[in-house]
Amino acid sequence: MRICARCHRPIKGHEAYETQDRPSASGQGQTLYRHAVWCPDDPPPTEVAPTHRRRYGRAG
Structure with missing residues (x-):
C-alpha cells in the first residue's frame, strides 16, 4: 500500500503519484510517494512561513 507523504492518505x-528517493547515511533509504496533483480535499498551501515576526520585549 502506498501512503501519500503530504496528506497521509492511501493512494x-x-x-x-510521484516518487522521491531519500537516501540515508546510516542505513537503508526511503521512497516517498505523493499524489501527482494536490491531495484530494486539501487546498494548496497559500503561506508556508510567516511573512514577518513581532519582537516582544522591553522598549528602550
Missing part, C-alpha cells in the same frame, strides 16, 4: 490504484 488508490487509479490515482497518479
Whole structure:
C-alpha cells in the first residue's frame, strides 16, 4: 500500500503519484510517494512561513 507523504492518505490504484528517493547515511533509504496533483480535499498551501515576526520585549 502506498501512503501519500503530504496528506497521509492511501493512494488508490487509479490515482497518479510521484516518487522521491531519500537516501540515508546510516542505513537503508526511503521512497516517498505523493499524489501527482494536490491531495484530494486539501487546498494548496497559500503561506508556508510567516511573512514577518513581532519582537516582544522591553522598549528602550
